[in-house]
Amino acid sequence: MKGETSAEISEEILITVRRHSLEDKVVAFSADNTNTNFGGLNRAGRVNVHTKVKDSLQREVIGLGCPAHIIHNTARTALDMVPFDVEYLLTKIFGYFHIFTVHVERLKTFCDFVGQEYYNILGHCNVRWLSMLPALERVLQMYAPLKSFFLSEEKSPVVLRKFFEDPFTELWLAFVHGNLGIFN
Structure with a gap:
């Protein structure tokens, strides 16, 4: 109009x-x-x-x-039951690689080491809630090299190191992934 x-x-x-x-x-x-x-x-x-x-x-x-915002708020509230902030961690992981090509190159090396193809880490913006599922899928797709990368990096962010040290992290991400599919 x-x-x-x-x-x-x-x-x-x-x-x-x-x-x-x-x-x-x-x-x-x-x-x-x-x-x-x-x-x-x-x-x-x-x-x-x-x-x-x-x-x-x-x-x-x-x-x-807005029904889309209602669904988004419902999903966000449900995610508050997970023991970590999924949105924050997706944003933190993306931010670590987004402008630092040296970090990307080291991650590519880890992908080669674990025998996995490298894929770009996708960003998530909290006002564009439909971006969370693709960003989460990419982290799950790259989980092994990301975990190896952050646990071996000398100066990796503490929050990401703790995140990848937790043996249940991948299970929680899979749980969130399954439920985000419903909301999307």
Whole structure:
């Protein structure tokens, strides 16, 4: 839409609702949690899509928020039960290799040593939650050389050394991987 104002968006929604004779069937509005859609953090105000749709239909319409964000928050809360911060560790591993070609070259040597093909470590951004599964898959794919690398590096980050020293780490990662597949 040209301007994507709350007036334009709500009008387009209402045109579609009327075209399909759904005025009496709309019970909820689900959209991204932007000010335009819901009026900010407290969902206050009258100049937002949710309010305009409710006012036009002259009844209560439940504001659900973004289903993708709800699923993401559910997954993030579930991951709080794992004994380490998966997002942090994925970001830490990626950051260790991202701009340091010398680290990448040493990891490639470890891959050769354990007889595994080298793959680039993928990044994860916590506001792009769908990036977590591919980043985790890559760490699992590269687990043996990464473990060997961080346990033999003289100056590897302490958090990564402890992470790879734990004999249950790979099991936890596999558990998280299986569950992230459900959420994705």
